[in-house]
Amino acid sequence: MTDLENIFRLAPFELSRTEKQELMLNGLNQLHQFHRNNSEEYSDFSRLLFKDNSEFTRLEQVPFLPVSAFKNHYLKSVSDENVFKVLTSSGTTGQAVSRIVLDKPTSQLQTKALNSIITGVIGSQRLPMLIVDSKVVFANRSSFSARGAGIMGLSIFGKDHTYILDENFELDLTKLTEFLTKYNGQKILIFGFTFMVWEFLFKQIEKGQLDLSQAILIHSGGWKKLENMAVNNEVFKSEFYDKHKLSEIYNFYGMVEQVGSVFIENSQGFLHCPNFSDVIIRNPIDFSVQPHGEPGLIQVQSLLPWSYPGHSLLTEDLGVVMGEDDAENGWKGKYFKILGRSKKAELRGCSDTFKK
Amino acid sequence: MALIKQIQIDSLDQISVFSPKDNNDLNRDQKKAGKWFDDRVIHFLDDLSKNVMRNALIRNRPDIIAVAFWIRKSNLRKIQLELGFNNTNTNGSDERNSNSEITQSNQPYAFGPLGTIFHICPANVDTIFLYSLTISMLCGNKNILKISSRMQDTGLLELFRVMSELLEKHEMDSGFVDFIQYKNEEEITRYISKKVDGRVIWGGNSTIEKIRSILAAPRCRDISFADRVSLSVFSAKELMELNSEGWADLLNKFDNDAYLFDQLGCSSPQIIYFLGENREKDATAIHIFKEKLSSFLASKNELDAASLSSLKLNKIMDDIAEEDNKLPIVNVEFGSLVTFIELEKLPDIEMISTCGGGYFYVRCISNALELAEIQDKKVQTITHWGLNESQKQEVESLKNGVGIDRVVPLGEGLSFDYVWDGYNLFWELSKITRG
Known part of the structure; x- marks a missing residue:
C-alpha cells in the first residue's frame, strides 16, 4: 500500500500510460494474490474461469468478477471482527442490493481517493455547499444507502451544508435564495443527483432568478431518466449556462461496488480515470479487449479494494474509450464515455406463470 | 367475438362454460360433444393443423408446427387405435366426409369426458400446454385456458386467433375452449377452481404451489407439470x-x-x-x-x-x-x-x-x-x-x-x-x- 500513499500525493490525473501501468500492474498483482488467499470465491472463480494464477504482465490479464457478484453473494477478504462497515447499493426497486464489506484501512483509502479527485477540481478550501436533496434521505435507512452515502461522501468538501428540498421533497426557494444572498460573490459548491438537479434547480426555476456564475456543480447518478427527455450531458451543460450562468459543471461516474472508481468529467465532457483506477472495454460476447474507440462492456480496475475482492470488476454498463493521455485540459490517463446499460438476456423456457 | 376474454371478478359470467345459456346448449350437446374422439373435434383439429401450417405468422415456429403435425387426423386416428379402439370402417371410403366407424375394442374400460378442465398455461412461450389442451378436447371436455396477462408471444396469439375463428366455423364457439385472461387475482382462480373437474397446471414450481394453495372442488383433479x-x-x-x-x-x-x-x-x-x-x-x-x-x-x-x-x-x-x-x-x-x-x-x-x-x-x-x-x-x-x-x-x-x-x-x-x-x-x- 506504500505505492498508494505516493500516488495520493500526486495530482489525481498526473500519471501517464507507462508509469501508470507499472503502478497498476504491481498493485493489482498484489491485490490478486491477497484476495486469492483470503476469498475462497475469488480464488475459485479466477482459477476456474481464468485458468492462470501466476503473476500477470498486462492489466487485462487480471481476472475480473461480474459486478452482480456482490448482489447475490457476501464476498469479503477480511475476518468478521475487522469489518468496519458494509455499504449497500440500492438497485432498481425489488432487486437485490450489493453488499460491500469495508475494513478501516480500505475505508480510509476511499476517503483519500475521493479527496484527491474532488480537491483536484474544486481546490482544497471548503466551500459553502448547497445540496439538491432533502435531509429526509438520512431518515429512511433504505434510501440512505445510495443517495445518502453519496451526499455524506461529498459533504466533507463543503461547509454550511444547506439542503434545498424540504421534507416533502419540494423545492424551498426561500432557503435557496437566502443562501445565495449570504454568499454573494463567493465560490460555492452544489451537489446532487443528476435527475434531481435537473428537476429542481433547472426546471423549477425561471431564467434570471438565480446567478450561479460562482458555483461549481458536481452531479452523478446516471442519465437514464434525463435521456427520456432528450437531455444529455451537452444539453445539460449548455442549458444550465444559458439559464443560470452556471459554467463549472462536473458529472461523475462511480459505483458502490468499487471503492476508488470515481471517474469525473474532463473539459471535453468525457469521464476521466484517476491515477489509481482504470477502465478496460471488453467485447460483450467473448470478453476480449476492445481497441480504443470500440464500444463494449466497461471493466473497472482499482488499487483500493483490499477488504473485499472488488479490485477488478466487469460492469453491466456499455462504454467506449475516447483517448488516453491527450485530454485537452492536460489530464493524463484514459478517458471514456458511457453508452448505457447492456441488455439482459430474454429466455423462453417452461416455467413461471407467475413472475417471481 | 373477443379473442381473449378479459375476466374481472364481476364478469365471470363471460366464461361461456359457466353461463346458464351455454349450459343449456351444453346439455343439448352433451351426447354429441361429450364423447371421446368426437368427429367434430377431430375435424376441427385437422382443420386447425392445416391452417397453422400455412399461416405466415406461425409457420416459422417449429414448436407450434410440431403441435400442428401432431393434431393431423391421421395421427389422431393412430393414437386412437393405440389407445384400444378398433377401426371398423372397412369399406375404404374417404374418411374425411364420413363419420368414422372407429369403436372401442373389447376392453374392460369405457372412457368418457371428465367434465370441465381449467388449463393454466405458462407465461413464456413453451408451447407444450397446447398438447394437454388438445387431448382434453379429444376426451370430450369443456376447457378454460388461462393465458398470462404478460403473454406477448406473437406466434401463440396468432394461434389463439386462428383457433377462435375455427371454433366458430365448426360451431364449437361455446364451451369447447374459452380463452381468458386476468391478473393473478386469487378470487377468480378460486371461483373457477370450485367449478371445474380438473386443473392442468404448467409450472414452474412456484406457480404450481400458488395454484394448489387455492382449494379446488373436492373431486377436482390436479395434473401438475413441475420443474424437471x-x-x-x-x-x-x-x-x-x-x-x-x-x-x-x-x-x-x-x-x-x-x-x-x-x-x-x-x-x-x-x-x-x-x-x-x-x-x-x-x-x-x-x-x-x-x-x-x-x-x-x-x-x-x-x-x-x-x-x-x-x-x-x-x-x-x-x-x-x-x-x-x-x-x-x-x-x-x-x-x-x-x-x-x-x-x-x-x-x-x-x-x-x-x-x-x-x-x-x-x-x-x-x-x-x-x-x-x-x-x-x-x-x-x-x-x-x-x-x-x-x-x-x-x-x-x-x-x-x-x-x-x-x-x-x-x-x-x-x-x-x-x-x-x-x-x-x-x-x-x-x-x-x-x-
Missing part, C-alpha cells in the same frame, strides 16, 4: 469417429433438444454425460463437441450472444459462491453460446439449475450404469446418442427406478408423447368406467 431435470448422454468414443455429415446430423438434433426453448424446456438437457474411457482421454471429444456446437449455433445467428455471455458469467459466480452448497466444479469451459461446467460428482439434484441459453453441467463416466446416480424423482428425460445396444439397454433399465420418465434418442427430447411426466393424459383427463 433432463440430460443427454453421448458416447465419447463415437464422437471421435464422426464424419462431417454425422456432425451436422448430431448438432441439428442436439440444437432441437437443447435450444428450442433456450434450454429451459423441462425435457431440454441441463446435464451432458460423456460416456467414455476416462476424463483425460475423453477431454478431446468433449472439447471438439463444444467447439463444433458453438460454431454451429453461431452460424445460425439466432441467439443474442452478448446478453448470454453476461448471464453465464453471473451464473458461474453463483455456482461457485453458493453458500453452504458449492457445486463440485473441476473445470469450466466458457463460451457465450455453449458453456460447460464439469462436475467432479453429481450434487443434490435440486442444485442442478441452468440459467438457460446453453449452460450445461458436464459429467464424465466410463460405464452406462453410472447413470444410476441420476435416478431421482425430478429427472424426466434422457436423450442418448451413439450408445451401443447393451449400453442402451442399461440406460433403459434405469427407467424402472424412482426417477427417469423417458429414454429417447437424441433429437426427440421435445417430441411430445401423451404419456408425459408419468401421466397418460388421455386417462387423466377422462372419467373411466367399466366397459
